[in-house]
Amino acid sequence: MLRLEKTKEKQNDILSLFGEVDASNSVILDEAIQEIIASGAKSILIDGQNLEYISSAGLGVFMSYLEDFQEQAISMKICGLTPRVYEVFRILGLDQLIPIYQDRAAAFAD
Amino acid sequence: MKHILNISCQTSALSDLRAFLQQALGSSLLTEIEKHQVTLAVEEVCANLIIHSHGCNPQDSIQLEVKDSAEKLIFEISDQGEAFNILDYEVPDLKKVMIEKRKGGLGIILVKKIMDEIEFESKNGTNTCRLIKWFRS
Numbered sequence: 001m002l003r004l005e006k007t008k009e010k011q012n013d014i015l016s017l018f019g020e021v022d023a024s025n026s027v028i029l030d031e032a033i034q035e036i037i038a039s040g041a042k043s044i045l046i047d048g049q050n051l052e053y054i055s056s057a058g059l060g061v062f063m064s065y066l067e068d069f070q071e072q073a074i075s076m077k078i079c080g081l082t083p084r085v086y087e088v089f090r091i092l093g094l095d096q097l098i099p100i101y102q103d104r105a106a107a108f109a110d
Numbered sequence: 111m112k113h114i115l116n117i118s119c120q121t122s123a124l125s126d127l128r129a130f131l132q133q134a135l136g137s138s139l140l141t142e143i144e145k146h147q148v149t150l151a152v153e154e155v156c157a158n159l160i161i162h163s164h165g166c167n168p169q170d171s172i173q174l175e176v177k178d179s180a181e182k183l184i185f186e187i188s189d190q191g192e193a194f195n196i197l198d199y200e201v202p203d204l205k206k207v208m209i210e211k212r213k214g215g216l217g218i219i220l221v222k223k224i225m226d227e228i229e230f231e232s233k234n235g236t237n238t239c240r241l242i243k244w245f246r247s
Contacts, residue, residue, distance in 0.1 A: 024121035
Protein backbone atom coordinates (compact mmCIF):
# COMPACT_ATOMS: atom_id res chain seq x y z
CA MET A 1 0.00 0.00 0.00
CA LEU A 2 1.40 3.38 -1.02
CA ARG A 3 -0.02 6.84 -0.41
CA LEU A 4 1.51 10.05 -1.72
CA GLU A 5 1.02 13.61 -0.62
CA LYS A 6 2.16 16.71 -2.51
CA THR A 7 2.76 19.96 -0.66
CA LYS A 8 4.94 23.06 -0.98
CA GLU A 9 7.28 24.49 1.63
CA LYS A 10 9.97 27.17 1.31
CA GLN A 11 9.91 27.07 -2.53
CA ASN A 12 10.29 23.30 -2.51
CA ASP A 13 7.82 20.86 -4.00
CA ILE A 14 7.52 18.16 -1.37
CA LEU A 15 6.41 14.64 -2.15
CA SER A 16 5.74 12.64 1.01
CA LEU A 17 5.64 8.87 0.76
CA PHE A 18 3.53 6.75 3.11
CA GLY A 19 3.77 2.95 3.17
CA GLU A 20 5.50 0.63 0.74
CA VAL A 21 6.79 1.03 -2.83
CA ASP A 22 7.17 -2.15 -4.87
CA ALA A 23 6.71 -3.38 -8.46
CA SER A 24 2.92 -3.23 -8.07
CA ASN A 25 2.74 0.51 -7.41
CA SER A 26 6.02 2.18 -8.45
CA VAL A 27 4.20 3.62 -11.48
CA ILE A 28 2.20 5.82 -9.07
CA LEU A 29 5.45 7.27 -7.73
CA ASP A 30 6.68 7.81 -11.29
CA GLU A 31 3.48 9.64 -12.29
CA ALA A 32 3.61 11.85 -9.20
CA ILE A 33 7.19 12.93 -10.02
CA GLN A 34 6.20 13.58 -13.64
CA GLU A 35 3.34 15.80 -12.47
CA ILE A 36 5.65 17.76 -10.19
CA ILE A 37 8.10 18.32 -13.06
CA ALA A 38 5.27 19.33 -15.40
CA SER A 39 4.20 21.98 -12.89
CA GLY A 40 7.63 23.62 -13.33
CA ALA A 41 9.27 22.51 -10.08
CA LYS A 42 12.97 23.30 -9.71
CA SER A 43 13.50 21.94 -6.23
CA ILE A 44 11.93 18.63 -5.24
CA LEU A 45 12.15 17.14 -1.78
CA ILE A 46 11.07 13.53 -1.25
CA ASP A 47 10.01 13.12 2.37
CA GLY A 48 10.50 9.46 3.32
CA GLN A 49 9.84 9.57 7.07
CA ASN A 50 6.74 7.37 6.62
CA LEU A 51 8.23 5.17 3.92
CA GLU A 52 8.37 1.66 5.36
CA TYR A 53 9.74 -0.23 2.39
CA ILE A 54 11.08 0.40 -1.10
CA SER A 55 12.18 -2.20 -3.64
CA SER A 56 14.30 -1.70 -6.75
CA ALA A 57 11.15 -0.78 -8.71
CA GLY A 58 10.84 2.39 -6.63
CA LEU A 59 14.58 3.08 -6.45
CA GLY A 60 14.67 2.76 -10.25
CA VAL A 61 12.09 5.53 -10.55
CA PHE A 62 14.44 7.95 -8.72
CA MET A 63 17.42 6.74 -10.76
CA SER A 64 15.63 7.28 -14.06
CA TYR A 65 15.28 11.03 -13.42
CA LEU A 66 18.81 11.79 -12.22
CA GLU A 67 20.33 12.63 -15.61
CA ASP A 68 17.38 14.72 -16.79
CA PHE A 69 17.39 16.62 -13.51
CA GLN A 70 21.10 17.37 -13.93
CA GLU A 71 20.52 18.70 -17.46
CA GLN A 72 17.48 20.75 -16.46
CA ALA A 73 19.03 22.06 -13.23
CA ILE A 74 16.27 20.51 -11.13
CA SER A 75 17.34 19.58 -7.63
CA MET A 76 16.02 16.43 -5.98
CA LYS A 77 16.74 15.67 -2.33
CA ILE A 78 15.47 12.95 -0.03
CA CYS A 79 14.92 13.33 3.71
CA GLY A 80 13.72 11.49 6.79
CA LEU A 81 14.49 7.91 5.75
CA THR A 82 14.28 5.32 8.53
CA PRO A 83 17.60 3.53 9.16
CA ARG A 84 16.49 0.32 7.42
CA VAL A 85 15.25 2.12 4.29
CA TYR A 86 18.38 4.32 4.25
CA GLU A 87 20.48 1.15 4.39
CA VAL A 88 18.91 0.00 1.08
CA PHE A 89 19.88 3.29 -0.60
CA ARG A 90 23.38 2.87 0.81
CA ILE A 91 23.82 -0.77 -0.30
CA LEU A 92 22.98 0.28 -3.83
CA GLY A 93 25.20 3.38 -3.70
CA LEU A 94 22.25 5.71 -4.31
CA ASP A 95 23.36 7.80 -1.32
CA GLN A 96 26.28 8.87 -3.53
CA LEU A 97 23.99 10.03 -6.33
CA ILE A 98 21.09 11.66 -4.45
CA PRO A 99 21.61 13.98 -1.46
CA ILE A 100 19.94 12.41 1.58
CA TYR A 101 19.20 14.40 4.76
CA GLN A 102 18.09 13.59 8.27
CA ASP A 103 14.96 15.73 8.08
CA ARG A 104 13.29 18.58 6.18
CA ALA A 105 15.11 21.27 8.14
CA ALA A 106 18.51 19.83 7.21
CA ALA A 107 17.45 19.54 3.56
CA PHE A 108 16.25 23.17 3.45
CA ALA A 109 19.40 24.42 5.17
CA ASP A 110 21.69 22.98 2.48
CA MET B 111 11.95 -24.96 10.73
CA LYS B 112 10.48 -24.90 7.26
CA HIS B 113 7.98 -22.40 5.82
CA ILE B 114 6.35 -22.74 2.39
CA LEU B 115 4.41 -20.19 0.35
CA ASN B 116 2.83 -20.41 -3.10
CA ILE B 117 2.83 -17.06 -4.86
CA SER B 118 0.48 -16.24 -7.71
CA CYS B 119 2.38 -14.52 -10.55
CA GLN B 120 1.01 -11.02 -10.11
CA THR B 121 2.77 -8.04 -8.56
CA SER B 122 -0.09 -7.53 -6.08
CA ALA B 123 1.07 -10.78 -4.41
CA LEU B 124 4.37 -9.14 -3.37
CA SER B 125 2.89 -7.61 -0.22
CA ASP B 126 1.65 -11.08 0.83
CA LEU B 127 5.18 -12.35 0.23
CA ARG B 128 6.58 -9.69 2.57
CA ALA B 129 4.00 -10.54 5.27
CA PHE B 130 4.91 -14.23 4.96
CA LEU B 131 8.63 -13.49 5.24
CA GLN B 132 8.12 -11.24 8.24
CA GLN B 133 6.48 -14.16 10.01
CA ALA B 134 8.97 -16.78 8.77
CA LEU B 135 11.92 -14.62 9.88
CA GLY B 136 10.35 -13.67 13.18
CA SER B 137 12.43 -15.99 15.33
CA SER B 138 15.60 -15.98 13.23
CA LEU B 139 18.91 -14.65 14.49
CA LEU B 140 19.01 -11.80 11.97
CA THR B 141 18.90 -8.17 13.08
CA GLU B 142 15.85 -6.09 12.06
CA ILE B 143 17.91 -4.42 9.32
CA GLU B 144 19.09 -7.81 8.01
CA LYS B 145 15.51 -9.16 8.02
CA HIS B 146 14.44 -6.15 5.99
CA GLN B 147 17.28 -6.72 3.53
CA VAL B 148 16.76 -10.45 2.98
CA THR B 149 13.03 -9.78 2.52
CA LEU B 150 13.96 -7.28 -0.17
CA ALA B 151 16.36 -9.71 -1.88
CA VAL B 152 13.78 -12.53 -1.95
CA GLU B 153 11.15 -10.11 -3.26
CA GLU B 154 13.50 -8.92 -6.02
CA VAL B 155 14.01 -12.47 -7.30
CA CYS B 156 10.27 -13.22 -7.12
CA ALA B 157 9.32 -9.92 -8.81
CA ASN B 158 11.76 -10.71 -11.64
CA LEU B 159 10.16 -14.13 -12.15
CA ILE B 160 6.61 -12.76 -11.93
CA ILE B 161 7.26 -9.98 -14.45
CA HIS B 162 9.86 -11.41 -16.84
CA SER B 163 9.45 -15.21 -16.77
CA HIS B 164 5.67 -15.33 -16.29
CA GLY B 165 4.47 -12.05 -17.83
CA CYS B 166 2.33 -11.37 -14.71
CA ASN B 167 0.04 -14.32 -15.50
CA PRO B 168 -1.93 -14.96 -12.29
CA GLN B 169 -2.62 -18.55 -13.40
CA ASP B 170 1.10 -19.28 -12.94
CA SER B 171 2.70 -19.59 -9.55
CA ILE B 172 6.11 -19.72 -7.91
CA GLN B 173 7.01 -21.58 -4.75
CA LEU B 174 9.06 -20.20 -1.90
CA GLU B 175 10.50 -22.39 0.81
CA VAL B 176 12.35 -20.92 3.77
CA LYS B 177 14.63 -23.26 5.70
CA ASP B 178 16.12 -22.16 8.96
CA SER B 179 19.10 -23.90 10.59
CA ALA B 180 21.49 -23.00 13.38
CA GLU B 181 23.94 -21.23 11.12
CA LYS B 182 22.07 -20.07 8.03
CA LEU B 183 18.80 -19.29 6.28
CA ILE B 184 18.02 -20.81 2.90
CA PHE B 185 15.38 -19.33 0.60
CA GLU B 186 14.48 -21.70 -2.21
CA ILE B 187 12.46 -20.12 -5.03
CA SER B 188 11.12 -22.56 -7.64
CA ASP B 189 9.10 -22.04 -10.80
CA GLN B 190 8.28 -23.70 -14.07
CA GLY B 191 8.70 -20.66 -16.33
CA GLU B 192 11.46 -19.60 -18.65
CA ALA B 193 14.74 -20.16 -16.82
CA PHE B 194 16.38 -16.99 -15.57
CA ASN B 195 19.80 -17.76 -14.14
CA ILE B 196 20.68 -14.82 -11.94
CA LEU B 197 24.31 -16.03 -11.84
CA ASP B 198 24.64 -15.49 -15.62
CA TYR B 199 23.42 -11.94 -15.32
CA GLU B 200 26.22 -9.43 -15.17
CA VAL B 201 25.74 -6.84 -12.46
CA PRO B 202 25.33 -3.50 -14.21
CA ASP B 203 27.32 -0.46 -13.15
CA LEU B 204 25.08 1.98 -11.25
CA LYS B 205 26.20 4.97 -13.35
CA LYS B 206 25.38 3.01 -16.50
CA VAL B 207 21.89 2.30 -15.19
CA MET B 208 21.50 6.02 -14.57
CA ILE B 209 22.69 7.12 -18.01
CA GLU B 210 20.65 4.52 -19.84
CA LYS B 211 17.61 5.38 -17.68
CA ARG B 212 17.07 1.68 -17.17
CA LYS B 213 14.61 0.88 -14.45
CA GLY B 214 15.71 -2.75 -14.27
CA GLY B 215 18.96 -4.31 -13.13
CA LEU B 216 18.97 -2.65 -9.73
CA GLY B 217 17.19 -5.61 -8.13
CA ILE B 218 19.95 -7.98 -9.12
CA ILE B 219 22.59 -5.66 -7.66
CA LEU B 220 20.67 -5.72 -4.38
CA VAL B 221 20.29 -9.52 -4.35
CA LYS B 222 24.00 -10.04 -4.98
CA LYS B 223 25.03 -7.51 -2.32
CA ILE B 224 22.61 -8.74 0.35
CA MET B 225 22.88 -12.51 0.05
CA ASP B 226 26.00 -14.50 0.99
CA GLU B 227 25.51 -17.28 -1.57
CA ILE B 228 23.34 -17.72 -4.66
CA GLU B 229 22.76 -21.03 -6.42
CA PHE B 230 20.69 -21.81 -9.49
CA GLU B 231 19.64 -25.06 -11.11
CA SER B 232 17.20 -26.04 -13.83
CA LYS B 233 16.04 -29.65 -13.84
CA ASN B 234 13.05 -31.42 -15.46
CA GLY B 235 11.34 -28.11 -16.25
CA THR B 236 11.71 -26.70 -12.74
CA ASN B 237 14.05 -23.80 -12.04
CA THR B 238 15.32 -23.34 -8.53
CA CYS B 239 17.11 -20.26 -7.24
CA ARG B 240 18.60 -20.71 -3.79
CA LEU B 241 19.54 -17.65 -1.74
CA ILE B 242 21.61 -18.24 1.37
CA LYS B 243 22.23 -15.90 4.29
CA TRP B 244 24.66 -16.91 7.03
CA PHE B 245 24.12 -15.73 10.58
CA ARG B 246 26.96 -13.56 11.82
CA SER B 247 28.20 -14.64 15.20
